[in-house]
Amino acid sequence: MRPSHKLFILLLVLIIIDSMLYLHAKRLSRGLKKDQAVQAISVAALGLTDLCVATEARYTRHPAVSDPLAPFMDHPGAIEHFPTGSFWSVPTNMYLQ
Amino acid sequence: MLPKGLEKQINILDFSLMSLWRRKLKNLGIMFVFALVIFLLGSFQMLTGALTNSAQAVLKNTPDITIQKMSAGRQEAIPLAHAEKLHSIYGIRAIIPRVWGYYFDESKLANYTIMALEHDSMPYGNNLNLTLAYGHFPKKTEIGKAVIGRSVHDILGLDKRRIFSLFRPDLTLKSFEVIGVFSQQTDLLSNDLIIMNLTDARDLFHIPELMATDICVYVTNPTEIETIAKKIAGLLPDTRVLTKSQIQKTYQVVFSWRSGLASICLLTALAAFAILAWDKASGMSPEEKREIGILKILGWETGDILAVRFWESVLVSVLAFLFGCTGAYIHVAFFDASLLKPIMVGWSVIYPSFKLLPSVTLADLLLIFTFSVLPYLGATVIPAWRSATVPPDSAIR
Numbered sequence: 001m002r003p004s005h006k007l008f009i010l011l012l013v014l015i016i017i018d019s020m021l022y023l024h025a026k027r028l029s030r031g032l033k034k035d036q037a038v039q040a041i042s043v044a045a046l047g048l049t050d051l052c053v054a055t056e057a058r059y060t061r062h063p064a065v066s067d068p069l070a071p072f073m074d075h076p077g078a079i080e081h082f083p084t085g086s087f088w089s090v091p092t093n094m095y096l097q
Numbered sequence: 098m099l100p101k102g103l104e105k106q107i108n109i110l111d112f113s114l115m116s117l118w119r120r121k122l123k124n125l126g127i128m129f130v131f132a133l134v135i136f137l138l139g140s141f142q143m144l145t146g147a148l149t150n151s152a153q154a155v156l157k158n159t160p161d162i163t164i165q166k167m168s169a170g171r172q173e174a175i176p177l178a179h180a181e182k183l184h185s186i187y188g189i190r191a192i193i194p195r196v197w198g199y200y201f202d203e204s205k206l207a208n209y210t211i212m213a214l215e216h217d218s219m220p221y222g223n224n225l226n227l228t229l230a231y232g233h234f235p236k237k238t239e240i241g242k243a244v245i246g247r248s249v250h251d252i253l254g255l256d257k258r259r260i261f262s263l264f265r266p267d268l269t270l271k272s273f274e275v276i277g278v279f280s281q282q283t284d285l286l287s288n289d290l291i292i293m294n295l296t297d298a299r300d301l302f303h304i305p306e307l308m309a310t311d312i313c314v315y316v317t318n319p320t321e322i323e324t325i326a327k328k329i330a331g332l333l334p335d336t337r338v339l340t341k342s343q344i345q346k347t348y349q350v351v352f353s354w355r356s357g358l359a360s361i362c363l364l365t366a367l368a369a370f371a372i373l374a375w376d377k378a379s380g381m382s383p384e385e386k387r388e389i390g391i392l393k394i395l396g397w398e399t400g401d402i403l404a405v406r407f408w409e410s411v412l413v414s415v416l417a418f419l420f421g422c423t424g425a426y427i428h429v430a431f432f433d434a435s436l437l438k439p440i441m442v443g444w445s446v447i448y449p450s451f452k453l454l455p456s457v458t459l460a461d462l463l464l465i466f467t468f469s470v471l472p473y474l475g476a477t478v479i480p481a482w483r484s485a486t487v488p489p490d491s492a493i494r
Contacts, residue, residue, distance in 0.1 A: 007110070025455070043157075043158045052246075052285060055208045056442070064348070083443030084440075
C-alpha cells in the first residue's frame with residue numbers, strides 16, 4: 001500500500017470521528033435546550049444575574065453585579081490573590097455612573 | 098487515470114511521507130507538541146465560548162434594572178426608602194427588594210450564596226417549583242425553611258437529614274429545615290444557592306428590617322429600560338444602576354480571547370512552539386543535506402524539493418491541527434474540560450459539573466488555524482528554501 005493511501009485512510013478515520021462528534025453536539029444541544037428552559041425560569045423568578053462557575057471570590061461568583069475594582073479593594077495596595085482572578089477579566093466599566 | 102500534475106503531487110506526497118517516517122522520532126515529537134498546543138488553545142476557546150453561549154441563553158430574564166447603594170466605592174445595604182422614591186417614575190411595573198450575600202462555611206471552606214426575596218412577585222414566580230428536584234420554595238409565612246443547591250446539599254453532608262445550621266454574625270446558631278433541593282438542570286446557576294425567607298435572611302445577616310441588599314426594578318416597556326435607568330441614577334445619586342443589557346454584556350467580555358492570564362500563557366506556549374519549529378526546521382542534518390544533493394543529481398528541480406518540504410510542513414501542521422481540535426472537543430464535551438477546570442474554579446470548593454456544549458464556530462477554527470498552522474508554515478518556509486538551494490556537489494561531499 002502506498003504511503004499516501006495510508007494517509008487517506010487516516011484522514012477518513014478522522015472525518016468519521018469528527019462527524020460522530022458533530023452528531024453528538026447536535027444531540028447535546030437538544031438536551032441542553034430543555035435544561036436552559038428550566039434555567040430561564042430560575043433566572044427570572046429569583047432575579048439571578050450570574051453563572052455559578054467559580055465561588056471563591058465575589059467578583060468571579062457575581063462579576064455582573066460586584067464592584068469592578070474589587071480585586072484591589074481589600075486594603076490599600078492589596079494585590080489579587082484568588083487564582084480565578086487571573087482567568088476572568090474585570091468587566092469593562094459599563095455603569096451609568 | 099489521474100491527471101499528470103495530480104499524479105506528480107501524489108508521488109511527491111508519498112516521498113514526503115516516507116521522508117517524514119524516516120525521521121519519525123523527530124517529526125512525531127514535533128507533531129505531538131504542536132497538537133498539544135492546539136489542543137490547549139482549542140479547549141480554552143471551546144470552554145469559554147460554551148460558557149459565554151450558556152450565559153447568553155439563560156441570562157435573558159435577568160431583572161430589567163438592578164439598583165445597588167454605593168458607599169466609599171463599595172456596595173452596601175440599601176434603605177427601602179429608596180424604593181419608595183422610585184414610585185414617582187412613570188413606567189416602572191414592579192420594585193422588588195432582595196436580601197442576599199455570601200456565607201463562608203469555615204468547617205467546609207465553602208462559600209454559599211444566600212438569597213431571599215418575595216418570588217411570588219417576580220416573573221415566572223408561580224413556576225419556580227419546576228426548578229426543584231423535589232420540594233417547594235418557602236412561602237412568606239414559612240420561617241426557618243430553605244431550598245438549597247445540590248452541591249450545598251452534598252457538602253453539608255445532609256443525606257437524609259433535613260436540618261442544618263448557620264452562624265449569625267454574633268456566632269449564635271440559626272437552624273434551617275431543607276424543604277427543597279434544586280434540580281440538576283439548574284446546576285450552572287444554583288449550585289451554591291440557599292434560598293430562604295426575607296425575615297430569615299435579615300435575621301441571619303443581621304440586616305435591619307428597613308434595609309435590603311439591592312432592589313430589582315421591572316419596566317413596563319422594555320425599550321424604556323435605559324431611559325428609566327438614567328432617571329433612577331439621577332434620582333438616587335448614591336446608587337449604582339445596572340441594566341439588563343449591561344449584565345448580559347459582562348459575559349461577552351469576561352471570557353473573551355484577550356482576557357485573563359491563561360490565554361496569555363497559551364499564546365506564549367504557541368510562540369515558544371514557533372521558535373522550536375524554526376529551530377528544528379532550520380537545523381539541517383548532514384544526512385538531509387546529502388539526501389537533497391543526491392535528489393538534485395538525479396534530476397530533481399529546486400521546485401520539487403520545495404514541494405517536498407511544503408508537503409512535510411502541511412502534513413505535520415494540518416494533522417496536528419485535526420488531532421488537537423478533535424482532542425479539544427472530546428476534552429470539553431466528555432471530560433468536562435478537566436485540565437482547564439482547576440484554573441477556571443480556582444480555590445472554589447463548590448462548582449458545577451461542566452456539562453457544556455463546546456462552542457465550535459468556523460471563526461474560532463480559522464482563528465486557531467491562523468494562530469497555529471500559518472506561523473508553522475511561515476517558520477519552515479525559509480529553512481525549506483535554504484535546503485532546496487543547496488548546491489549538490491557541496492551537499493554530498
